Amino acid sequence: xxxxxxxxxxxxITLPVEPGLLCLRGLSPRRLRFEVEYGxxxxxxxxxxxxxxxxxxxxxxxxxxxxxxxxxPFLEQLALxxxxxxxLKVVVGHVNPNRVALLKQLATGWPETVLVASNPGAQVLAExxxxxxxxxxxxxxxxxxxxxxxxxxxxxxxxxxxxxxxxLTLLPTPTPRWPGGLIAFESTTGLLMSGKFFAAxxxxxxxxxxxxxxxxxxxxxxxxxxxxxxxxxxxxVVDRLDELPIRTIAPGHGPAIAQSWRSLLxxxxxxxxxxxxxxxxxxxxxxxxxxxxxxxxxxxSQGVAxxxxxxxxxxxxxxxxxxxxxxxxxCDALLIGSPTLGGHAPTPIVSALxxxxxxxxxxxxxxxxxxxxxxxxxxxxxxxKLRDGGFQFxxxxxxxxxxxxxxxxxxxxxxxxxxxxxxxxQHRQAQRRSTGGGLSESRTNPAIQxxxxxxxxxxxxxxxxxxxxxxxxxxxVASWVxxxxxxxxxxxxxxxxxxxxxxxxxxxxxxxxxxxxxGKESGPMKQFLQPFPPGADRLAGLxxxxxxxxxxxxxEALAWLEARVSQRMECGDHWLLYAEALSGxxxxxxxxxxxxxxxSGASY
Numbered sequence: 224x225x226x227x228x229x230x231x232x233x234x235x236i237t238l239p240v241e242p243g244l245l246c247l248r249g250l251s252p253r254r255l256r257f258e259v260e261y262g263x264x265x266x267x268x269x270x271x272x273x274x275x276x277x278x279x280x281x282x283x284x285x286x287x288x289x290x291x292x293x294x295x296p297f298l299e300q301l302a303l304x305x306x307x308x309x310x311l312k313v314v315v316g317h318v319n320p321n322r323v324a325l326l327k328q329l330a331t332g333w334p335e336t337v338l339v340a341s342n343p344g345a346q347v348l349a350e351x352x353x354x355x356x357x358x359x360x361x362x363x364x365x366x367x368x369x370x371x372x373x374x375x376x377x378x379x380x381x382x383x384x385x386x387x388x389x390x391l392t393l394l395p396t397p398t399p400r401w402p403g404g405l406i407a408f409e410s411t412t413g414l415l416m417s418g419k420f421f422a423a424x425x426x427x428x429x430x431x432x433x434x435x436x437x438x439x440x441x442x443x444x445x446x447x448x449x450x451x452x453x454x455x456x457x458x459x460v461v462d463r464l465d466e467l468p469i470r471t472i473a474p475g476h477g478p479a480i481a482q483s484w485r486s487l488l489x490x491x492x493x494x495x496x497x498x499x500x501x502x503x504x505x506x507x508x509x510x511x512x513x514x515x516x517x518x519x520x521x522x523x524s525q526g527v528a529x530x531x532x533x534x535x536x537x538x539x540x541x542x543x544x545x546x547x548x549x550x551x552x553x554c555d556a557l558l559i560g561s562p563t564l565g566g567h568a569p570t571p572i573v574s575a576l577x578x579x580x581x582x583x584x585x586x587x588x589x590x591x592x593x594x595x596x597x598x599x600x601x602x603x604x605x606x607x608k609l610r611d612g613g614f615q616f617x618x619x620x621x622x623x624x625x626x627x628x629x630x631x632x633x634x635x636x637x638x639x640x641x642x643x644x645x646x647x648x649q650h651r652q653a654q655r656r657s658t659g660g661g662l663s664e665s666r667t668n669p670a671i672q673x674x675x676x677x678x679x680x681x682x683x684x685x686x687x688x689x690x691x692x693x694x695x696x697x698x699x700v701a702s703w704v705x706x707x708x709x710x711x712x713x714x715x716x717x718x719x720x721x722x723x724x725x726x727x728x729x730x731x732x733x734x735x736x737x738x739x740x741x742g743k744e745s746g747p748m749k750q751f752l753q754p755f756p757p758g759a760d761r762l763a764g765l766x767x768x769x770x771x772x773x774x775x776x777x778x779e780a781l782a783w784l785e786a787r788v789s790q791r792m793e794c795g796d797h798w799l800l801y802a803e804a805l806s807g808x809x810x811x812x813x814x815x816x817x818x819x820x821x822x823s824g825a826s827y
Contacts, residue, residue, distance in 0.1 A: 235296040237304075238430045240272070241412055243387045246473065247271045247300055249293035252426045256292075259522045259632050260448040263441060263729055266426025269293050270475055272407075272416050273304060274385055281386020282310040286407045286416050287475050290321035294328055302332065310335040312375075314393065316418040317475065318347040318403040320354070320513050327352075327369045339375045341395040343541055344403025348374060354512070377405060394463065396420070398456045399538040400449060400517065406464070413470025419449070420460065421487055423477035431471070435483040440730050440791060442477070442487065446494050452507060452524040452536035454495035461491050501533035503646050506554035508547070508579075510539050510569045512562045515594035515626045520560055522632045523592065526639025530721040531796060532646055539571040547575060551582050555646050556617060559609075560592040561601040568601035576605060580612045589614045590642065592621035599624075617642050618757075629693050633726070634758025640721050641757055674824025679704050681817040683747050684716060685762070685775040686727040686734035696762040696775065697724030700751050702819035702827070703797075704736065712804040713789065717797045723761070728800055733787045735774045736802075740781035740814035747777060771806060781816060782809045 232253060238246040249269035254261045261267065269289035276283045283305050289297055305311055311333045315322065318340065326348075330336045340348055352371045382392040389409050396404040396418075407416040423441035432438045450457045465488055472487065473479040480487055505527050511517035524534045535550045551557065557579065561572040568576075583589075589609055593602040599622050606620045618638055623631060679702040687696045703717035716736065718725050728734060739747055755761060767775040770785040777783070786802035793799075821827070 233293055233296060235293060235300045236428060237300060238428075240414065240430070240473075243275050244389070244409075244412070244414075245273045245275065245304070246430060247273060247297060248428070248430075249289050249297060250426055250428065251292070255424075257627065257629055257632060258518045259525050259636065260445055261424050262448070262632075262726060263424065263444055265424060265441065267424040267476055268426060268478075269297075270416075270473060270477075271297070272414075272473070273301075274387065274389055274391070275304065276309060276386075282312050284312045284314065284385060284391065286314040286391075287316045287418055288313055288322065288325055288329065290319070291324035291328075292321065294325045297325070298328060298332060301329075305333065307333055308335070309333070310337070312337050312339055314339045314391075314405065314407055315344055315348065315403070316405040316407065316416070317401055318344045318351065320351055323348065323351045326372075330369050330372050336372045337375060338372050339377060339393070339405075341397065341403050341405045342376055342378050343395075343397055344405060345374045345376045347403050382410075392467075396460045396463075397541065398460070399453045399536045399542065400521075402538055402541040406460075408467055408469075410468065413468055415464065415467065415469050415472045415484075416475075417464070417472050418475045420457075420464075420474060421472050421480065421484075421491070422474035425477055427478050429478055431479040431481040432477075435480075435486060438477060438480075439490075443490070443494065444729070445476075446491065447528060448521060448525055450491070451494065451498050451528050452521075452534040454498040454533075458492060458495050461488055464488065498528065498533045501531055503531075503555045503643075503650055504533040504535055504553065505556045505558060505642065505646070506550040507534055507536045507558045507560075508539055508550070508572075508575050509537075509558075509560040509592075510562065510572050511560075512564055512569070513594075515623070516560050516562045516592070518627055518632075519592050519594060519621065519623060519635060520558075522627065522635035523558060523590075523639040526636035526641075527643045528639075529636075529725065530640050530643025530647060532643035539575040540569070544578075547578055548582060551579060552584075554587065555650075556588045556590070556642060557583060558590040558592065558617075559605055560621075561605060562593055563595040563597075563599050563601040566598060566600050568604050572601065572605075576608055580608060583612075583614065585613045585615070587614075588617035588642070588645075590617045590621070592623075594623045594625060594627075596625065617645070629689075629695070630758065633695055633723075636726065637723050637757035640723070644721060671824045672822065675821040677824070678702075678818045678820060681739045681744050681748070681819050682716075683737040683739065683751055683777055683780070684718075684724060684728075684734055685737060685767070685777070686724055686732065687762070687773065687775055688727050688732065695727070696760055697722075697727045698751050698761040699724045700748060701736075707801055713801060714784070714786070714804065716800050716802065717794065718800060719797050723755070725798060728788055728791075728798075730788050730791060733772060733774050733785065733805070734802070735770060735776045736784045736786060737777040737780035738782045738784075739817040740779075740811055741817040743779060743781075743814070744817040746779065778810075781811045781814045783807055 252266040272286040274284040392408040471481045472484045561568045591605040784807035790801040
């Protein structure tokens with residue numbers, strides 16, 4: 224089982240928001256966990272909000288407590304602010320095993336704790352409170368288990384006036400990923416404590432972001448990882464929040480948004496619309512007892528979405544039957560994942576499987592995935608029933624013990640991308656057959672033909688990230704390359720969204736641009752244009768040199784540049800990267816640059 228990074232560098236600070244209201248911010252400068260949403264590796268924060276007890280003796284209210292990752296420093300800070308004998312109300316906006324582990328410690332230290340949760344959140348709290356996480360069987364069981372505190376259930380949007388005059392509105396915001404979602408809004412300050420919405424994983428002590436662009440890439444990455452597969456539900460939540468008199472959005476992770484929150488709401492809509500416009504879709508059905516199966520689902524979703532295929536994510540524990548049926552009927556491929564609990568699949572998954580067997584189209588590919596602690600019978604059940612039912616599998620069943628590590632997450636993402644590419648290829652072939660196999664209109668368009676005459680240098684982009692056995696590398700052939708600035712010296716390179724190397728080319732990441740020589744380009748082209756299976760190391764077995772900072776470079780290149788990504792711009796199905804050149808060398812002064820001649824601007 225992969226362990227999380229060390230907790231030694233985690234701490235909690237207190238940030239005053241206004242009199243009587245504090246933000247307790249957990250800080251982790253390093254990647255907190257291995258889930259896909261932490262992939263930018265810029266650390267994270269966990270934001271909680273404390274409405275303090277006033278002179279009248281009203282109970283303090285804690286909104287969005289963190290998970291157990293911050294338990295020790297968080298509870299130490301809370302003890303300085305709230306007496307142990309004080310009644311404490313805790314608004315639980317997100318429920319998972321990590322959160323429940325902290326709540327148990329909190330209930331031990333503050334026996335008068337009352338939990339406030341949405342109806343699904345209360346259900347999950349009750350289910351998780353007595354459960355023991357797989358792999359913990361050897362740990363000593365407490366002689367006196369902590370009893371589940373009283374839960375105030377929020378069944379619909381409600382407002383309550385706190386003793387200090389603050390007015391707190393609680394809005395249930397269920398989504399497939401977070402069925403127990405509960406957002407809090409304080410109307411006198413206009414502060415929206417948005418929980419998982421509008422978050423970003425980066426470590427900062429500043430309460431609010433400096434400007435919109437300073438966190439834009441982090442928030443977009445978080446959206447793509449977690450929000451895109453449930454874009455329809457996210458849009459519904461955003462529409463409701465847009466009606467509130469917001470002044471500041473304070474998410475559960477990352478800095479608050481004080482100046483440009485309206486543009487962030489607009490971004491959420493725009494990012495979601497790009498998903499909804501996709502002509503192909505994959506239905507992703509799952510249940511997740513401890514978050515591990517959900518982490519697998521997130522990585523697969525991320526990979527599928529990169530290929531331009533929409534993902535419809537459905538949590539089978541809470542989705543209505545009609546939503547499940549619609550997804551099964553309308554999708555172009557179907558993935559179903561399950562944990563194994565006590566040697567069995569959860570009842571909602573067994574029920575969903577029955578619906579798939581009864582209603583599913585055998586011509587559409589399926590995939591099976593899941594996590595397990597010991598044996599994985601649930602995955603065997605899904606595979607066996609679907610195979611016996613005549614379904615064709617898109618990939619071999621994915622079986623992961625406990626939680627996926629970094630290498631596995633990368634393989635999962637590329638597995639999703641491979642499925643999306645296959646669906647798009649089949650769709651294009653079907654379109655060509657329906658038009659008699661002739662050239663598509665775009666290829667015969669004179670403007671598209673003219674676009675193809677724009678030539679660029681043939682290059683190989685190489686990147687390596689991380690150290691030791693956890694280091695990952697990537698490579699791609701690039702011809703859409705152009706110098707972009709003199710001072711600083713910089714260039715642009717276009718990277719298709721479904722390229723595996725794209726995940727290594729975010730702002731701040733380093734890479735090398737290896738310019739190929741005319742007449743000597745066939746070897747590198749053959750090496751890096753070949754298909755690679757998901758998770759394969761594109762650099763394995765190659766004789767590569769290294770730049771002074773350790774980035775890989777090709778010995779047979781005409782010239783090389785080591786660069787760092789400075790900006791990224793979304794351009795349809797590509798990302799346009801602007802990179803500043805840091806160092807480089809001309810290896811063959813007598814050679815000329817290889818260029819790529821195309822007949823059409825509709826393909827490479």
